[in-house]
Amino acid sequence: MSLQNLIMNLQRFWAGQGCYLAQPYDVEVGAGTMTPDTFFRVLDRRPWRVGYVQPSRRPKDGRYGENPHRVQKHYQYQVIIKPSPSDIQQIYIDSLVSLGIKLSDHDLRFDEDDWESPTIGAWGVGWQVMLDGLEITQFTYFQQAGGVELVPVPVEITYGLERLEMFLERKDNFYDLQWSDDVPYRDLRLREEKEFSEYNFNLADIERLQKSFVLAEEEAAALIEKNLLLPSYDMCLKCSHLFNLLDARGAISVTERVKMIGRIRALVNQIAQKYCGREVTP
Amino acid sequence: MEFLLEINTEEMPSSHTRAGLGQIKEKLTAELSASHIAVVSLETCGTSRRMVVVGDFAPQQEDKEDVVVGPPQAVAFSLDGLPTAAAKGFAKAQNVEVEKLQIVQTAKGAYLGFKKVIKGRATREILAAALPAIITSLSFPKMMKWGESNLRFSRPIKNILCLFGGEILPFSVDRVQSDDFTTGHKIHSPQKFRVRSFREYKALLKKNKVIISDEERKKLILGQIEKRLEPLKAKLYPDEELLERLAHDVEFPYVFLGTFPLEYLKLPLEVLSVAMREGQKLFSVVQDSRQLPYFLGVADAPKDPKSLIQKGNERVLKARLEDAKFFWEQDLKIPLAQRAAGLKQVVFQEKLGSYEAKTMRLKSIVGYLCEKIDEKRFKKDALRAAELCKVDLQTEMVREFPSLQGKVGGLYAKVEGYPAAVAQAVYEHYQPVSLEDNAPASLAGALVSLADKLDSVVGALGTGVQVSGSSDPFGLRRNANGIGKVILDKKLVFSFGHLLEKAISVYGRTLTRPKQEIIAASQAFFEQRLRYIFETQGFRYDLINAALGAGLDNIYYSFLRLKALDALKKSPHFELLILMAKRVNNILRGLPSYKVNGDLFAEKEEKELFSAYAIIKGNASPLIASGDFAKAQNIIFKMQSPLTSFFERVLVMAEDKKIRQNRLALLQAISKLLLEMADYSEVVVEGER
Numbered sequence: 001m002s003l004q005n006l007i008m009n010l011q012r013f014w015a016g017q018g019c020y021l022a023q024p025y026d027v028e029v030g031a032g033t034m035t036p037d038t039f040f041r042v043l044d045r046r047p048w049r050v051g052y053v054q055p056s057r058r059p060k061d062g063r064y065g066e067n068p069h070r071v072q073k074h075y076q077y078q079v080i081i082k083p084s085p086s087d088i089q090q091i092y093i094d095s096l097v098s099l100g101i102k103l104s105d106h107d108l109r110f111d112e113d114d115w116e117s118p119t120i121g122a123w124g125v126g127w128q129v130m131l132d133g134l135e136i137t138q139f140t141y142f143q144q145a146g147g148v149e150l151v152p153v154p155v156e157i158t159y160g161l162e163r164l165e166m167f168l169e170r171k172d173n174f175y176d177l178q179w180s181d182d183v184p185y186r187d188l189r190l191r192e193e194k195e196f197s198e199y200n201f202n203l204a205d206i207e208r209l210q211k212s213f214v215l216a217e218e219e220a221a222a223l224i225e226k227n228l229l230l231p232s233y234d235m236c237l238k239c240s241h242l243f244n245l246l247d248a249r250g251a252i253s254v255t256e257r258v259k260m261i262g263r264i265r266a267l268v269n270q271i272a273q274k275y276c277g278r279e280v281t282p
Numbered sequence: 283m284e285f286l287l288e289i290n291t292e293e294m295p296s297s298h299t300r301a302g303l304g305q306i307k308e309k310l311t312a313e314l315s316a317s318h319i320a321v322v323s324l325e326t327c328g329t330s331r332r333m334v335v336v337g338d339f340a341p342q343q344e345d346k347e348d349v350v351v352g353p354p355q356a357v358a359f360s361l362d363g364l365p366t367a368a369a370k371g372f373a374k375a376q377n378v379e380v381e382k383l384q385i386v387q388t389a390k391g392a393y394l395g396f397k398k399v400i401k402g403r404a405t406r407e408i409l410a411a412a413l414p415a416i417i418t419s420l421s422f423p424k425m426m427k428w429g430e431s432n433l434r435f436s437r438p439i440k441n442i443l444c445l446f447g448g449e450i451l452p453f454s455v456d457r458v459q460s461d462d463f464t465t466g467h468k469i470h471s472p473q474k475f476r477v478r479s480f481r482e483y484k485a486l487l488k489k490n491k492v493i494i495s496d497e498e499r500k501k502l503i504l505g506q507i508e509k510r511l512e513p514l515k516a517k518l519y520p521d522e523e524l525l526e527r528l529a530h531d532v533e534f535p536y537v538f539l540g541t542f543p544l545e546y547l548k549l550p551l552e553v554l555s556v557a558m559r560e561g562q563k564l565f566s567v568v569q570d571s572r573q574l575p576y577f578l579g580v581a582d583a584p585k586d587p588k589s590l591i592q593k594g595n596e597r598v599l600k601a602r603l604e605d606a607k608f609f610w611e612q613d614l615k616i617p618l619a620q621r622a623a624g625l626k627q628v629v630f631q632e633k634l635g636s637y638e639a640k641t642m643r644l645k646s647i648v649g650y651l652c653e654k655i656d657e658k659r660f661k662k663d664a665l666r667a668a669e670l671c672k673v674d675l676q677t678e679m680v681r682e683f684p685s686l687q688g689k690v691g692g693l694y695a696k697v698e699g700y701p702a703a704v705a706q707a708v709y710e711h712y713q714p715v716s717l718e719d720n721a722p723a724s725l726a727g728a729l730v731s732l733a734d735k736l737d738s739v740v741g742a743l744g745t746g747v748q749v750s751g752s753s754d755p756f757g758l759r760r761n762a763n764g765i766g767k768v769i770l771d772k773k774l775v776f777s778f779g780h781l782l783e784k785a786i787s788v789y790g791r792t793l794t795r796p797k798q799e800i801i802a803a804s805q806a807f808f809e810q811r812l813r814y815i816f817e818t819q820g821f822r823y824d825l826i827n828a829a830l831g832a833g834l835d836n837i838y839y840s841f842l843r844l845k846a847l848d849a850l851k852k853s854p855h856f857e858l859l860i861l862m863a864k865r866v867n868n869i870l871r872g873l874p875s876y877k878v879n880g881d882l883f884a885e886k887e888e889k890e891l892f893s894a895y896a897i898i899k900g901n902a903s904p905l906i907a908s909g910d911f912a913k914a915q916n917i918i919f920k921m922q923s924p925l926t927s928f929f930e931r932v933l934v935m936a937e938d939k940k941i942r943q944n945r946l947a948l949l950q951a952i953s954k955l956l957l958e959m960a961d962y963s964e965v966v967v968e969g970e971r
Contacts, residue, residue: 067608069601083429086438089292093469103469107581107591109531110330111563112295114424125426125437127293132594133562133579141428141438152430172597253627 002178003075003165003185006099007053010077010159013098014051017091019079022052027234028241031056032078032158034120036230041080042145042154043276048082053161057241059248062197065190068173069163072196073189077159083152084141092139092157096131099168107132115140118261119240120268121147124156136164146272147265200248209249213242213260220267229271236271239264283405283447285337286480288464289417290441293330296530298422298436302333309416310335317408318344327496330531331468334494336480339409341447343402350376351395355385358394369394406446410453413444417455431456441465448478466490467533470584491534491584500529503580506537511567516574519555519566528563532582538592540564540577546603547575549610550693556683557606562598609678618673618694628675631756634741634792637672643788644668647733650784654776657725660703664726667707670695671730674708688712714767716760717818721771728772733785735761735768740785743807744793744800762811769837770815775909778808779835809834816841821848824966831961839909843960846911855919856967862922863962866953869934869946876947882940883948887924887931892948894924899955906958915959921952 011021025035032038032054041048054076062072085091089110097103110127115138117123124140138158142150162174162185171177177185216238223232243260246252252260287306294302303326314321322338352358352372360366365373365380373380378396386395422436429438433456444451444460453460463476464483471490477483484494493499503525507518528535546554551566551573558564558577567576577599581591625638634640648668652661674680674691683690692709696702707726711734714721722728742756749758768774782804786797793800809830816826821844829844850856883889898921905914934949936942956962 068604070605084438086429086440089468105588105590106594107583107586108469109582110293111531112293125424130562132581132591133564133598134594135561141426143426151427153426153428155428166597167594170593170597172601253629 001165001169002180003161004180006161006165006168007077009099010095011051013095014079017049017081019049019051019081022050024052024054027237028057029054029237030058030119030240030244031117032076033117033122033156034237034240035078036233038078038080038156039120039122039145039233039272040230040275042082042142042150043148043272045151046082048080048154051077051079054078057244059196059200059244062193062200062248064197065175065193068175069166071162071174071189071193072200073192075161077161079157079159080142080154081157082154084155088155088157089139092129092137099164101131101168110139113138119243119264120145120236121265121272131167134163134167136160136167146275147269148272148276200245204245204249206246206249206251209242209246209251213239213246216242217263217267224267224270224274227274229275233268233271236264236268239267283339283341284445284479285335285339285409285451286443286445286477286483287333287335287413288441288443288483289333289439290443290464291331291333291435291439292437293531294333294436295423296330296527298424299328299330299333299530301422302420302436303328303335305420306333306335306416309419310337310412313408313412313416314339314405317405317412318346318402319405319408320344327494328530329492329494329499329533331533332464332492332494339405339446341406342404343408345402346400348398348400349386349395350398351386351388351393352376352383353394354390355392355394358383406451409446410451413451413460414453414455417442443477443483445478467492467582469582470534493534496529499532499535500525503529503532503535503537506535507565507578510537510539510578514567514569514574514576516567516569516576518578519551519568519573521555521559521565524559524563524565528580532580534582534584536581536583536585536591538579538581538586538589538595539567540579540592540596540599541575542577542596542599542603544575546607547573549603549606552686552689552693553606553610553679553683554603556686557602558599560683560685561602562595564595564599605682606679609682613677613679613690613694614697617698618670618691621673621676622669624676625672628672631741633745633794634789637675639792640737641669641672643737643785644671644730644733646788647737647781647785648729651729651733651774651776651781654781655774657729660726660729663701663703664707664729666700666704667711667726667730668733670700670704671708671711671734714764717763717767717815719767721764721768725772728768728774732765732768732774735764736781736785737788739765739807740782740800740804741789741793743803744786744789744795746795749807758807759811762808763815766808766812766815766837770841773838775836775838777835778837779805805834808837812837812840816844822851824964825851827964828960828962831964832957832959839911842909842911846915847960847965849912850915855922858922859915859919860962860965860967862925863953863956865929866925866949866956867963870949870953873946873950875950876943878947878951879944882944884941885932887928888945888948891921891924891928894921895948895952895955899951902955903958911959918956918959925952 015021022037029035035054037050037052055073056076057073059072061070063070109130111130113128115124115126122145124142126140128135129137129139136159140156142154142156144150162177165177169177175186175190179185179188216235220232220235223235307324307326311324320340324337327334353368358366358369369383370380372394373383383394383396385392418433425434427434439456439458441464442455442458442460443462443464445462450462451460463474465472465474466487467490473490475486477486487494493502554573555566558566565578567574567578579595583591586592625641626636628637630637630640645665645668648664652658652664670691674687674694677690679690680687688711689709692705695705695708703724703726706724707730710722710727711730713719713731722731739758739761742758747756782801786793786800812834813826825844825847829840829847832843834840880892883892898917902914902917934945
């Protein structure tokens with residue numbers, strides 16, 4: 001039992017469902033939803049099936065490696081299928097069975113939890129999937145992204161890999177997990193968590209972050225003008241991460257918070273609209 | 283004939299299931315009644331995955347008798363009484379024999395015609411035509427689409443079972459064709475099975491690990507909880523909302539008992555129970571109001587033979603409690619007083635500034651209230667509580683568990699050694715959160731609560747926020763209801779108008795609307811809220827109008843007026859008093875006000891009335907001022923006899939202008955006195971209905 005086994009099993013399972021196996025995106029994101037393999041591909045009408053691991057950074061969740069299950073970077077396994085199949089809940093349940101979970105011994109629940117990401121103008125309706133009280137997956141019928149109503153509707157399934165592995169290994173601490181049979185999670189990640197927590201909370205230079213935010217924002221706007229939507233979107237992702245860092249540093253008041261998120265969303269919405277427009281007239 | 287409908291969906295939130303079932307019942311009832319189909323019964327039940335309707339309806343519409351009218355009698359028969367061509371033509375067109383035609387009387391005269399029995403259509407047909415529209419028109423608090431479908435619903439529809447008289451009632455909704463089967467528990471018995479009746483449906487579902495009756499699921503949960511708790515001699519920390527939600531979410535409840543390490547018991551019960559409830563939806567277990575190191579969970583499973591569900595939940599809970607302990611310890615490192623400075627950074631509302639500004643205003647309002655209600659001995663504690671009440675918004679604990687706001691501040695204040703009254707006032711200052719919730723127990727808490735809510739309402743109305751229909755983005759109704767509840771429960775006596783002025787003035791230049799406008803808007807809004815509160819307490823609307831008609835500057839007095847009036851409604855005096863007041867008011871309608879001159883009274887009856895008035899006013903006024911409206915009412919009633927004699931013997935509208943105006947002036951004085959009790963002319967009495 002190990003995280004890499006879990007990843008391989010999920011890859012095999014979703015490839016079997018016709019998903020293309022993407023590789024993690026190389027810009028910092030807060031969630032798998034934000035990468036182009038999800039964000040752009042849900043906008044148009046074409047069918048789409050993809051599965052991938054995405055390292056996800058949430059600077060504020062750093063705990064210097066001292067909290068058993070809060071980390072400033074965790075791993076998600078992200079699945080997007082468009083249009084959502086009518087038996088997708090059952091397929092998802094089958095995926096858990098394929099991991100060797102004997103569901104008849106457990107309590108699997110789909111608990112109301114609607115998902116929303118104001119930064120990328122996205123929301124959906126669905127559940128957090130709870131297995132014996134542990135949240136292992138976010139299951140969402142995606143309704144809107146970049147302010148655009150999605151037709152047909154994609155389903156998004158996001159497994160929290162560390163949590164799922166905690167369940168499989170019956171451990172109650174991320175750092176006690178195995179990445180492979182020989183490599184413990186602790187060895188790979190503990191130092192990173194400590195150093196990044198220090199950086200995120202104490203040392204990230206607020207002024208430079210603010211400047212970087214403005215630079216990325218300007219670059220994004222300029223690229224939209226040039227119709228270079230994917231590079232422009234990368235700049236928005238950078239803005240989002242810089243915003244998260246500033247937030248972790250406590251440098252954003254409640255009002256500023258709403259305004260900055262609004263600025264990023266305005267850019268992302270423009271990108272989405274242009275992208276959709278281009279779909280009709282290639 | 284039995285009707286059974288099951289809409290099988292992916293997991294719906296409980297509020298959606300409730301809304302959906304309510305609407306189906308309403309729409310189906312309307313459809314059946316419009317179609318003249320007799321309804322013997324119509325019930326609903328459901329889980330997160332099923333909306334179920336069971337009914338007993340007549341198999342067909344009632345037959346209808348219709349009169350078909352043909353040509354007038356005059357042209358239908360010839361002079362010798364034989365049917366004419368017109369009559370024969372009519373008979374042929376209607377496909378009846380001429381002999382069956384009769385004369386029918388209509389508003390326009392006598393016509394030839396006949397009675398026709400229209401056979402009722404089969405209920406089955408009518409339902410099959412109506413159900414798709416009923417189902418697709420359901421509305422939920424939040425709607426979604428899925429796949430390539432255009433239907434907007436709560437969650438995707440998986441299957442529709444629909445039977446009438448044991449047979450499939452065929453229709454389709456969004457590519458789902460109705461059928462006669464359903465499926466069992468999603469994980470623990472997922473097979474499909476056919477049913478022919480509700481009885482069979484219920485029995486087979488139970489066999490397949492689904493309890494369809496809402497009551498039965500709830501009873502099962504409660505029964506198992508009791509069984510688990512008995513050996514511990516412990517109790518459940520009551521949480522009706524959680525119980526309702528679990529009874530909805532779970533199709534086959536199994537209650538398990540779990541434990542957590544003793545070290546977390548140093549956290550307060552409030553924190554422990556929230557950490558358990560949110561996320562995992564666990565109940566905390568108490569003994570004499572103290573938390574025990576146990577919790578209860580409700581699994582959607584037949585059993586937990588290997589205790590895996592219990593152990594899994596224990597692991598997750600331990601991590602959550604570890605987090606809560608971390609927050610508790612971290613938060614306590616910074617004293618509340620030191621955190622207060624940070625309120626400047628926390629926005630109350632964009633147009634209304636920070637929580638620091640709000641805190642300053644709260645202190646002024648609370649100080650004012652302490653003076654006005656003459657509770658100066660609480661002033662120090664109440665002011666301290668006002669100063670601290672919002673500080674906990676900056677704690678990690680409140681960020682993690684927003685529902686604990688206020689309570690966390692109170693708990694920290696207690697740990698830090700603030701006077702118990704201060705800690706308690708901070709703890710309870712968000713109360714009441716609804717009309718069902720309790721007002722703060724302490725007076726200091728009540729005053730801070732009142733000031734806090736009033737500041738929010740005045741601030742919003744003062745910057746142009748409108749409350750209408752379902753739109754109440756700042757929760758002003760809830761706040762105003764809370765204010766009403768606090769005043770009534772705590773029997774607070776003060777001038778609401780003056781308090782409003784105070785609350786507006788402490789905003790300084792922040793409010794954009796002119797002061798008089800804000801006062802008018804606030805008074806109208808509070809009057810409406812007060813009316814609502816009184817109505818929910820079961821008072822008659824006309825009595826409410828009468829009591830509020832005497833002015834609502836003193837809100838608690840409005841309530842006392844209403845109570846006095848309500849108590850009188852069964853007494854024989856009631857109608858006499860009302861009629862007397864109405865008579866006086868009718869005469870005075872539209873007149874300018876005059877002055878009484880005692881020397882001008884000539885008749886015995888008017889002299890007697892004048893002196894009765896003077897005595898009654900003298901006796902009643904202090905009672906009115908002190909809020910004893912019941913007694914005042916009894917005294918005022920004594921006016922009835924001299925007033926009756928006055929009306930019988932004295933001509934009010936005398937020819938002499940001076941005498942006339944003097945009599946009117948006396949009635950005006952009486953009317954004014956009555957109006958201090960209530961506007962009796964608003965009351966509806968028997969004769970007028």
